[in-house]
Amino acid sequence: MKAAEGVQRVALEALVHGACVMKRWMMLVTAIPLAVAGCGGGDAGESATTVRVERPPFNADRAFQDLERQVAFGPRIPGSAGHAEQLEWLETELRSLAHTVFLQPFEHVTVDGNELALTNVIARFGPADGSRLLLLTHWDTRPKADQSSDEADRELPVTGANDGASGTAVLMELARMFNEQPPPGGVEFLFSDGEDYGPSTTDMFLGARHYIAGVGSENPPAYGILLDMVGDADPSFPVEAYSMEGAGQVVQRIWGIAAGLGYRRFFPMDQTSRVLDDHVRFIEAGIPVANIIDFDYGPGHGFWHTPRDVVENTSAQTLFMVGDVVAEVVYRNR
Template sequence: MKLRLSLAALAGLFLLTACPDKKNVETADTPVEAPLPKAPVFNADSAYAFTAKQVAFGPRVPNTKAHQACGDYLVARFKGWGLKVKEQPFQAMTFDGTMLRARNIIAQYQPQAARRVAIFAHWDTRPWADADPNKKNAPLDGASDGASGVAVALEMARILAAQPDSLAPAVGVDFILFDAEDWGHDSGTQQNLKNQLEGAGDSWCLGSQYWAKNLVPAGYKAEYGVLFDMVGARGAKFSREELSRNSARQALDKIWNTAARLGYTDYFLFQDSPGITDDHVYTNQAGIPTVDIIDHLPNNPNQYFPNYHHATTDNMDVIDRKTLKAVGQTVTQVLYLN
């Protein structure tokens, strides 16, 4: 997954920026922030259960029965809540020459709304735990890396679908789950394997690459997008990633400022981080200004990702309801700011 850091970002790695000043004493000149509009309560227990359900299928590796079954489950969940669902089947060649049978899943809430926001996540798991110090060829659960982002999207869809028209947000929301994101070549852990796609394209994010070239719905446009990637682990830290800052600054500021107002600054850090290759690269190329919310180690210049990343320890033991709540409640609230 997404291991390319931009050279420009590395030159100024982890630049700490200051939060806006918060004065203890208001003066006549101090503007008073309007209260946040009422938004549905994001249920962390439900999101945790959605994470566990995906993990229970087994590793969601394309071309496997577990992958097929989980995809069918996700489609059924969205349809059961009354969302308009489309599947986008595709085939893609991986860096090791494997032909994948994959599908992106698109579920639309309030499809009639002209103004739209996209929520992105990937629902597949990496075939091997190549970053694991002891079990490099073992399968992995992908509890945070994959399942948690999908779970937050599912819970947002569930609670939005339950709202009466009078309490619906002023935007339609498209939940777009990408497949075949995580079968990429890692030059750090797979030096012994030839990348057959080198020079021919990116070996990561195959589903979002396909979607960006074949938009579903056709001609799709959204005011902004939010990518959930690794958003369920205990103690997760989310910084302002470089491409997100450059391409979707307005949405990024809205998310981080809302998180601060909700009391989630332990998770959403007012700190900049290097750019990485993730699905948001391709959604931005498709014209959707997209913010990547992704767990990483904010002050470690030698290691970007947490130890569970692409390891067998990425299981339900790392998942924390508090992290799911922080992400889900923040982005749900942001929908109501439009």
């Protein structure tokens, strides 16, 4: 993703489990002081008769363990040992959880002439036919820390605890939830490869492009949600501009549900600048995909594409909040 500006930071306050019960189903909630008055608010555009489906809670500890596991593989740069280990882990785990799992291998030659062997991982839950919701994230990491303020570090690979591992960790835990309690409609997961290779955009968003040219053109999803950089220990998820322009109804649904769950403070409707990311390729193809992203990562945006994108700068609490919102969107997807 490219630089964005004007993102307003909101400090994360303590997330306390069990503070209130959300109508029929919610046995575990996160209470954020002053975020929302009371516990009963619904999301914008939903009727008063909307029924929440019983669902298991999002397990933040397990998701965070998945984040740590990915980091332990090492950098997940295409062609690296860490990349191969992560691919094997993704496939093995998902085959134990999803109805259908398949790999989408492809190759790409970079502008520098490097030949990359890449693989998208696709998993499906629920009905095989009919419309479906796409949840996507990228699982690769940046080869070079080109945004580091220290020139000596710019040739180092990025660990990708937030930019790479966080979205994958949330989706893996959602996969366990959907295995335990199937969602009411069809859901497809896309773990895209080659999103962050770079440095030019010609060598980025590779997995999204390949998916759209294949699966996405033959049987496109109705709409989608992209998770990118969703583990920041100091989170704020304002509305990304491309998302509002190309997937406005999806944005209204996500941010409305977030407000109803008590996360309005961390999902402000303030609109931030445009961020080039996988979702833009989908929007260009006529598929509305909204991006949940905290692009203001670290003081002065100083952790993005640097050696400081590490586990210590991420939080299980943030994974919980994002996973809780996306789970609610999916289980209301009727």
